[in-house]
Amino acid sequence: MTIDRARLRTLLAREQEEFQAAHPNSRALFERARKSLLGGVPMNWMVRSPGSFPIFVREASGARFTDVDGRSYLDLGLGDTGAMTGHAPAASVAAIAERARRGITFMLPTEDAIWVGEELARRFGLPFWQTTLTATDANRFAIRLARHVTKRKKILVFNWCYHGTVDETFATLSRGVVGPRSGNLGPPVNPSETTRVVEFNDLPALEAALAHGDVACVLAEPALTNIGIVHPEPGFHAALREMTRRAGTLLVIDETHTISAGPGGYTRAHGLAPDILTIGKPIAGGMPAAVYGLSAEVADRIRAATNVEEADTGGIGGTLAGNALSLAAMRATLEHVLTEEAYARTIPLARRFVEGVEGVIAEHGLPWHVTQLGCRAEYWFRATRPKNGAEAAASIDSELDRYMHLAALNRGILMTPFHSMALICPATTEADVDLHTRVFRESVEALAAG
DSSP, X not given: OOOXXXXXXXXXXXXXXXXXXXXXXXXXXXXXXXXTSGGGSSSGGGGGOSSSSOOOEEEEEBTEEEETTSOEEEESSGGGGTTTTOBSOHHHHHHHHHHHHTOSOOSSOOHHHHHHHHXXXXXXOOSEEEEESSHHHHHHHHHHHHHHHHOOOEEEEETTOOOSSOGGGOEEEETTEEEEOTTOOSOSSOGGGTEEEEOTTOHHHHHHHHTTSOEEEEEEOSSBOBTBOBOOOTTHHHHHHHHHHHHTOEEEEEOTTGGGGOTTHHHHHHTOOOSEEEEOXXXXXXXXXXXXXXXXXXXXXXXXXXXXXXXXXXXXXXXXXXXXXXXXXXXHHHHHTSOHHHHHHHHHHHHHHHHHHHHHHHXXXXXXXXXXXTTEEEEESSSSOOSSHHHHHHTXXXXXXXXXXXXXXXXXXXXXXXXXXXXXXXXXXXXXHHHHHHHHHHHHHHHHTO
């Protein structure tokens, strides 16, 4: 089936009209918000909501939320992984409420911190851990520590990666030259001064970049996710690990999205051996919390190269990092929510999602495909899997993506922002997945009806 672009624009306009008519209260709140919030939203990327204004949420539980117009939605976006636990998981909520009654933050440790460190070591295999509030901070601190112990100034990332709002990572390749990623606001320096960039899965380019001898660390998701799911090719991670060791470069694995692969993330599922591991978003049930883990060797190097008297001025930490509330939420979430049993349910449900979408694609002869990463699944508007970030970026069809998102939203399903991606939480059911398949089929059939 070839997409009729004129029909697509007609359908998109129709969906926009339906959206506006169905959300008068959200629209009124948005108009009010424009007088006090930049762009009418509390965080800038919300201006990219698929409707002409964002939905305002009233409450949420499990896999569903209700907006201020009283409409209920199946949430397959789940806060772009932040709510991968499902909304308001009971164990996390109870721990948060109990901890809040007994004090929220002290700049002193609680026993929960030890439990969390021990559990993270068990899951990911790295023995030493530190806490932050966001994965961005975890990545920033990992980079600073890597530069400190290696005495090298540059880092290396993969083209079209995403590691939060870390300055050094907003870099892309244009005709082989490193420069600011499109939309990079106010970069402090041209990222070519701080960063080397190569394509994911391109081992010769990686080896050449490391040969300069100036790369402190490679910061990598084990599979790209923010540009869409791009899987590593066979042997890629083994070569990445061997090359970084040979070059004296630390390997930092960012599991913030790839925790979808299992309770120990992609690292445990595939036997990776990073020097540093970072993760945030879902590990505290939606509370702001993140961590980074260190190998014994890296921890020893940090201790040897760090003056304890200057621990508060090293650019690592934060007054609220390691607060008692976040640690209580992390403990409850890791112990009771993001469990082996939960993944045993959610990963097969993601497979059911993939099979449902694949069936519709085959029925209509679409040059699209679907891919899966644990309890995360995504359909692409291209016939084959992309091998790297550049191929993934080139396949983006913003108009078609907006239509599919808005058509789903108008039929009671929220997808992950900016991607045709779904996350499955422990509260998601087979009926929920099958609802998405029906809505996906209706949206595709509307495109074909012309």
